[in-house]
Amino acid sequence: MRKYLFLCCSVMIVLTISAQKKELNHSVYDEWQSIEEKQISNNGQLVVYTIVPQEGDGTLWIRRLIQDRNTWDTVAIIPRGYQPKISNDAAFVICKIKPLFQQTRQAKIQKAKPENMPKDSMAIINILSGQVTKIAAVQTFMLPEKGNGILVCLKENMPAHEPVASDSTTVLMQLKKKLNGTQKLEDSLKKQVQLLEEKGFQYFNTYSAKTSENGNKMNEPGVKTDLYIFHLPDMQPQAIPKVQHVQLSKSGNTIAYDHWMAPENFAVYWYQTTSRQSNSIAQHLHETNGLTIDDQDTQLAFVAEKDSSSKALQRFFNLYYYKNGDDSARLIVHRYTKGVQKNWAVSQYGNNHFSESGKRLFFGTAPILPPKDTATPAFEQAGLDIWHYADEDIMPVQLKNLERTLHKNYLARYDFTADTVVQLANTIFENVMETQKSDGRYFYAYTDTGKRVQKQWQGFTFKDVYVINPDNGHRNKIVSNIKMRMYPSVNGQFLLVYNEILKKYSCYNAETQQYYTVGKDINVSLYDETNDMPDDAYNYGVAGFTENDQFIWLYDRFDIWQVDPMGKARSIQITNGRGTKTQYRYIAIKDQPFIVSNQPAWLKVFNEQNKYSGFTLSFPGAPSNATMQRKNEIVLIVPKSINGVEPDKNLHSLLFTMEDYTNSPNVFILNEPKSYQLKSLPVQLTELNLQQQQYNWGTAHLFKWKAYDGKMAEGILYKPENFDSTKKYPMIVYFYERNNQTLYNYIPPAPTPSRLNISFFVSRGYVVFVPDIWYRKGHPGESAYDYIVSGARAVVKSGFVDSTKIGIQGQSWGGYQTAYVITRINLFKAAWAGAPVVNMFSAYGGIRWETGVNRQFQYEKTQSRIGADIWQRPDLYIENSPLFHLKKIQTPLVIMSNDADGAVPWYQGIEFYTAMRRLNKPVWLLVYNGEAHNLVERRNRKDIQIREQQFFDWQLKGDKPVKWLTEGVPAVLKGRDWGLETN
Numbered sequence: 001m002r003k004y005l006f007l008c009c010s011v012m013i014v015l016t017i018s019a020q021k022k023e024l025n026h027s028v029y030d031e032w033q034s035i036e037e038k039q040i041s042n043n044g045q046l047v048v049y050t051i052v053p054q055e056g057d058g059t060l061w062i063r064r065l066i067q068d069r070n071t072w073d074t075v076a077i078i079p080r081g082y083q084p085k086i087s088n089d090a091a092f093v094i095c096k097i098k099p100l101f102q103q104t105r106q107a108k109i110q111k112a113k114p115e116n117m118p119k120d121s122m123a124i125i126n127i128l129s130g131q132v133t134k135i136a137a138v139q140t141f142m143l144p145e146k147g148n149g150i151l152v153c154l155k156e157n158m159p160a161h162e163p164v165a166s167d168s169t170t171v172l173m174q175l176k177k178k179l180n181g182t183q184k185l186e187d188s189l190k191k192q193v194q195l196l197e198e199k200g201f202q203y204f205n206t207y208s209a210k211t212s213e214n215g216n217k218m219n220e221p222g223v224k225t226d227l228y229i230f231h232l233p234d235m236q237p238q239a240i241p242k243v244q245h246v247q248l249s250k251s252g253n254t255i256a257y258d259h260w261m262a263p264e265n266f267a268v269y270w271y272q273t274t275s276r277q278s279n280s281i282a283q284h285l286h287e288t289n290g291l292t293i294d295d296q297d298t299q300l301a302f303v304a305e306k307d308s309s310s311k312a313l314q315r316f317f318n319l320y321y322y323k324n325g326d327d328s329a330r331l332i333v334h335r336y337t338k339g340v341q342k343n344w345a346v347s348q349y350g351n352n353h354f355s356e357s358g359k360r361l362f363f364g365t366a367p368i369l370p371p372k373d374t375a376t377p378a379f380e381q382a383g384l385d386i387w388h389y390a391d392e393d394i395m396p397v398q399l400k401n402l403e404r405t406l407h408k409n410y411l412a413r414y415d416f417t418a419d420t421v422v423q424l425a426n427t428i429f430e431n432v433m434e435t436q437k438s439d440g441r442y443f444y445a446y447t448d449t450g451k452r453v454q455k456q457w458q459g460f461t462f463k464d465v466y467v468i469n470p471d472n473g474h475r476n477k478i479v480s481n482i483k484m485r486m487y488p489s490v491n492g493q494f495l496l497v498y499n500e501i502l503k504k505y506s507c508y509n510a511e512t513q514q515y516y517t518v519g520k521d522i523n524v525s526l527y528d529e530t531n532d533m534p535d536d537a538y539n540y541g542v543a544g545f546t547e548n549d550q551f552i553w554l555y556d557r558f559d560i561w562q563v564d565p566m567g568k569a570r571s572i573q574i575t576n577g578r579g580t581k582t583q584y585r586y587i588a589i590k591d592q593p594f595i596v597s598n599q600p601a602w603l604k605v606f607n608e609q610n611k612y613s614g615f616t617l618s619f620p621g622a623p624s625n626a627t628m629q630r631k632n633e634i635v636l637i638v639p640k641s642i643n644g645v646e647p648d649k650n651l652h653s654l655l656f657t658m659e660d661y662t663n664s665p666n667v668f669i670l671n672e673p674k675s676y677q678l679k680s681l682p683v684q685l686t687e688l689n690l691q692q693q694q695y696n697w698g699t700a701h702l703f704k705w706k707a708y709d710g711k712m713a714e715g716i717l718y719k720p721e722n723f724d725s726t727k728k729y730p731m732i733v734y735f736y737e738r739n740n741q742t743l744y745n746y747i748p749p750a751p752t753p754s755r756l757n758i759s760f761f762v763s764r765g766y767v768v769f770v771p772d773i774w775y776r777k778g779h780p781g782e783s784a785y786d787y788i789v790s791g792a793r794a795v796v797k798s799g800f801v802d803s804t805k806i807g808i809q810g811q812s813w814g815g816y817q818t819a820y821v822i823t824r825i826n827l828f829k830a831a832w833a834g835a836p837v838v839n840m841f842s843a844y845g846g847i848r849w850e851t852g853v854n855r856q857f858q859y860e861k862t863q864s865r866i867g868a869d870i871w872q873r874p875d876l877y878i879e880n881s882p883l884f885h886l887k888k889i890q891t892p893l894v895i896m897s898n899d900a901d902g903a904v905p906w907y908q909g910i911e912f913y914t915a916m917r918r919l920n921k922p923v924w925l926l927v928y929n930g931e932a933h934n935l936v937e938r939r940n941r942k943d944i945q946i947r948e949q950q951f952f953d954w955q956l957k958g959d960k961p962v963k964w965l966t967e968g969v970p971a972v973l974k975g976r977d978w979g980l981e982t983n
Contacts, residue, residue: 021696021721024749024763026946028695030055032748033688035644035665037082040655041090044648046127047072047655048084048093049667051688054750055938057101060084062093062125063685072669072685076125076132085141089148092232093125094141097134122153126233133235139225144252145591150273151230152248152255157223157241223260231273238276240269247291254297254324258288264310268329270300270322281322282329286310287348289317290363294354298324301352301361313371317348319363319414333363333414339421340412343368347409355438360470361416362438364409365423392452396852413470422473429475432468435492437593442492442510443468445475457869459535459857465497467510478508478515487542489549490594494565496552500536503527505554507565519563522571524556524578532775534860534867543586546597553595558583560603562629574618574630581608584616584632587645587654600672602647602654605637611702611743613642615654615670635673635680641744658682659746661700661718664689689748697721698762702743703769705794708786714740715771715791718762723800730805730956731767732756733792733828735784736814738772751941753934754811754834754896760945761952769795773817778873780865781820781880788821805829805956808891809948810836812904812933813863815896816882819912822893823885830955832948834896835904835933837864838912839883843905844870850902850933886915892922894951896944903933924951924965946980 031053038049045065052058060081063072076093084095098104099118107117122138125131141153227243242260249255255271261283268282268291285304292301300322308315319333335345350364373381387395398405410425411432425432429445445468448461455461462483466475479497487496495508496518505526507518519526531537543553543560552563558577564570575584586595587602595601603616614637618630638658643665645656652672659665668682703717716739720729734756747759758768771791775783788808796803807830810818815836822831837843846855859866859877866876878884893916897909909925916923926947928940935941953959963969964979973979 022694023765024695024760026751026942026949028691029750029942031691032750033664034748035657035667035686035688037084038644038646038655038657038667039084039086040646040648040653040669041086042088042649043090044650044653044671046075046086046090046093047667047669047685048086048095049686050082050084051686052082054748055101057098058082060095061686062127064127072683075127075130078123078125078132081123085143087143087148087232088146091127091148092151093127094143094151095123095125096138096141097121097123119156122155124151124230124232124235131235135228135237142246142248144248145250147250147252149232150248150252150255151232152246153228153230154225154243154246155228157226222263227257229255229271229273229276231276240278245288245291247293249293249297250295251297254293254300256291256293256300256302258285258291258302266304268302268304268320268322270324280328281326282320287315287317289348290350290352292352292354294358295356296358299354299358299361300329301354301363302329303346303348303350303352303363305348313374314368316368317346319346319352321361321414332419333421335368337421338419339415339423340365341367341423341426347407349407350409351411353438356436357439360438361414362434363412363414365412365421366409367427369406390453392449394456394852394854396847396849398852400850400852413473422471424468424470424473429466429468433486433488434470435488436490440470440492443470444486444488444492444495446486451481455857456854457856457860459861465495465508467495467508476513479506483536485539489545489552489565490547491549493549494545494552496542496565498526498539500527500538503537505539505563507567509566516567518552518565518567519554519561519571522554522556522561522563524559526554526556526561529557532777533862533865534777535862544588544593544595546595551597553586555585558608560584560586562597572629575603575616575632577605582606583608587615587647589647589649589651591649600651602645602651603632604642604645605634606741607637608741610639611741612637612639613744614638615642615645617672633673636670636682639744641742641746656682660744661746662697664692664746664748696763698759699723700743702740703791703795705791707774707790709774709776709783711774713772713774713787713791715769716740716743717795718758718768718770720762720765720767725800727800728802728805729765729767729800730807730952731769731792731795731801732761732807732809732952732956733769733771733788734758734809734814735771735773735788735817736810736812738774739770740772751938751945753936753941754944756809756811757945757948760949764949766952766956767795767801775865777865777867778876779880781817781824781882783865784817785821785824788817789825789827792827803827807831807952807956810834811896812836815904816864819882820880822891823882823888826890828891830952831891831893832896832951833893833912835898835901835909836882836895836912837904837908838881838915839908840864840866840877840881841870841874842911843908844877846905846908848903849900849905883911883915886919886921889916889919889921892955894924894926894947896926896928898928898931898933898935900930901933924968943978950980 033051033053036050036052040047047063050058050060057080060078062075064075066073080098081095084093086093103118119137122135122141124133137156139154144150223242223244227240227246228237230237243257246257253273258266258268261267264286266285266288267280269278270281271278285306288302288304290303302320303317304320305315305317316335318331320329321332322329333346344365345368347364347366352363354361385395413422415422428449429447433444446463446465448463451461462481464480465478467478468475483500485498493510497506505519508515527539528537540555545552552565554561554563560574562572562574577584583606584603587604598620601618603618605614605616615635616632617635618632640658640660643657645654647654654670657665658668667685670682671680673680698721699719701717703715705713707713749760762768771787773784773787795801806828808818808828809832811834815833818831818833819836819838844856844859858864870877895909895912897906899906913925931940950962954961960982962980962982969979
């Protein structure tokens with residue numbers, strides 16, 4: 001009896017607590033936290049991560065493993081810290097510190113100029129002592145990639161303006177002193193004295209302040225940063241003034257920098273950290289760029305210009321080279337150097353670098369553009385773009401990429417022996433893939449020149465693939481006119497090519513110059529088995545090559561295969577996931593270019609059936625009863641979503657975030673099990689968003705049903721935390737394509753770019769259903785109907801959804817599907833379509849302005865899934881365009897279509913709105929000014945969340961409608977009354 005009473009009381013307490021929980025509202029967003037950055041040290045014993053609110057000041061946490069206790073202590077907490085870097089020896093953490101959020105906000109309110117905005121600072125944290133040293137106004141910092149004990153940063157050197165004296169007597173004395181000692185300023189100063197004596201101090205104070213400001217601007221240096229060099233753990237830096245660029249060698253033993261001497265006068269210095277001495281190696285340079293040091297700390301290269309002023313119409317850069325011990329850097333490449341193509345020159349934007357051995361030096365060259373026309377005043381020149389039918393890229397693409405095109409340059413190598421240039425890339429072979437850290441005997445390139453026009457409707461180009469000899473630049477064609485993806489081996493002997501049309505891998509052996517099929521004995525698909533677009537399926541990808549290019553690890557849908565790049569040895573299945581529908585994927589180690597096959601490897605695991613995630617350790621050596629040549633042991637498998645996995649360099653630990661719908665992403669660390677066949681539990685380092693416990697949250701469930709096309713389908717069903725199966729709930733159906741793999745994703749309450757704010761609506765008593773959609777070529781609209789409507793009705797049959805209170809919401813492709821579905825059925829009481837396409841004819845010829853590309857490929861080959869052009873199958877474009885079927889709509893509809901949408905043309909929303917208006921249908925069009933396809937500005941994101949709630953609460957809950965819904969907001973009231981209140 002006591003047990004029964006205890007149980008009853010417990011249940012009542014739980015129900016009471018649940019009933020007392022608050023619903024989420026729009027005021028909660030800003031405080032909701034997330035993990036933004038995280039890093040693990042090389043030895044796995046130090047972890048850093050940042051916790052940031054959606055709006056406000058974040059925090060950097062530094063945690064250290066106490067090995068004897070196996071606990072993680074907090075070394076330091078840095079308010080507003082971000083961009084943390086751990087030194088290689090884990091002795092220091094360096095980070096930047098943002099200004100206070102309110103400081104920056106206030107500066108924006110006051111419309112402060114960029115130079116007067118609050119600045120970032122830098123913090124140096126000594127892990128052993130816990131000491132924190134801060135440096136103000138730091139732009140950037142560097143730690144050596146491999147060495148320790150050195151830190152460099154560029155710190156702003158903005159001079160403080162001298163305040164104007166506050167009393168007339170002091171000012172008068174200062175001016176007379178200047179008069180006595182400065183003949184040059186005699187007339188000017190006499191005038192100032194006269195003004196002070198005749199018109200008084202008030203007039204002079206303004207005049208003097210302006211004069212002082214102008215004078216200071218005249219005297220300010222052309223470079224606003226100083227170089228600070230820290231020899232850790234010493235916190236007293238060596239300061240070098242007026243440095244614009246700095247480069248730190250990988251070892252940390254050498255620093256190169258340029259020093260501003262006077263306007264258009266730079267000097268380049270070579271600094272050795274052991275001696276702490278600088279040597280000037282080049283002087284009288286107008287501009288410098290691209291400082292690069294070799295791995296042996298013996299060579300430096302950079303580009304510089306010294307013959308033209310900054311205002312010259314054409315400026316020609318040269319390549320300079322310095323070797324440690326020389327007196328100075330020498331000019332080694334100019335535009336007339338042998339090997340530089342005619343009318344080409346060294347580019348100031350090139351990726352200058354040495355090969356790992358230091359034996360090769362690479363830089364960029366580019367064609368010399370003709371100077372701009374200055375003979376005709378700009379206001380008399382025509383404003384014109386010419387779209388030519390033979391342009392490889394249409395004009396909007398060219399204009400969108402103009403800055404990048406102006407900076408485009410082509411890889412070249414300087415030959416030290418012959419004192420010549422070997423041009424490796426050019427305007428036909430634009431991209432060259434280097435191998436063996438630029439020391440490879442073979443490089444690779446492809447070209448699609450002359451074949452790019454078809455990309456307008458294909459969405460891809462056919463390419464010719466070449467092998468390049470980096471010693472002389474000679475090219476040999478490997479394969480022609482192929483739709484492919486290519487993967488050079490680490491050492492460069494092999495080039496793996498996936499042919500998307502033939503759906504197979506081939507390998508080129510540069511030693512034998514043979515091209516042949518590999519992996520042909522694999523009896524499962526190595527390409528996307530679920531592809532439902534009218535285009536060739538992508539391959540599942542490549543994990544990488546093993547050491548010495550011995551093997552390739554390829555992916556199928558679930559497993560990893562070891563393949564012989566020679567095409568001789570049989571392919572070996574490394575994992576065995578297909579039977580259980582478990583996917584295995586290799587976790588790469590930072591800065592390790594190949595897979596070490598004789599060591600354990602971490603694999604990430606995902607089960608397609610139950611959506612669980614986890615990790616497996618794959619050990620070299622075959623178990624006695626298997627043929628896979630590796631032993632695979634699952635270390636962790638949980639009903640969670642795991643993301644952002646980062647191993648330490650010793651493979652002892654994994655750092656990652658883990659979440660589910662009810663638990664916010666937190667930072668975890670998982671240690672390698674002590675021995676084979678032992679499980680390991682992750683250690684949780686953070687606990688975010690405890691305030692969630694105050695609110696009615698929800699649950700996420702996998703929901704299955706049979707769609708109208710006869711196939712079994714999956715979706716996610718979200719229910720309120722206080723769900724009561726005997727009640728009837730309003731439901732919103734939200735979708736895009738397929739979302740079942742997000743079952744265990746956490747969805748924070750947030751002002752979204754225009755997606756449905758799922759956790760917000762669930763907290764407020766809605767059921768939300770997210771169905772997966774599978775498509776048939778040529779009938780994307782009908783396919784959406786088959787899955788969305790069948791899924792919604794299947795949920796209604798469960799008994800807890802009010803069939804008269806169902807809403808539908810989608811954004812972008814989801815917005816199109818929303819528009820289509822409501823032309824087919826009146827099941828939905830309210831609809832919200834964000835950035836929808838409504839007329840596939842006009843959208844087919846439109847421009848995606850964020851990239852400049854034409855939209856034809858989208859309909860013929862990719863997401864819109866028509867599979868034909870408008871002349872081949874106009875019937876399909878009519879069938880799938882909601883515009884031609886709008887008479888059937890009876891559902892009240894809100895459209896969001898923004899005037900700066902770079903993906904879906906704005907006029908699609910206008911066509912939709914005006915057609916609905918013409919047909920006398922209830923419709924509202926929201927146009928966020930200057931906004932993108934998905935809302936960017938947080939203020940607009942917050943606004944749309946409020947309006948979306950108001951619309952659905954009105955239609956699905958019976959709330960009183962607000963003014964923007966009943967009356968609209970006339971232009972004269974914009975900024976005065978946003979219509980968010982009821983009458």
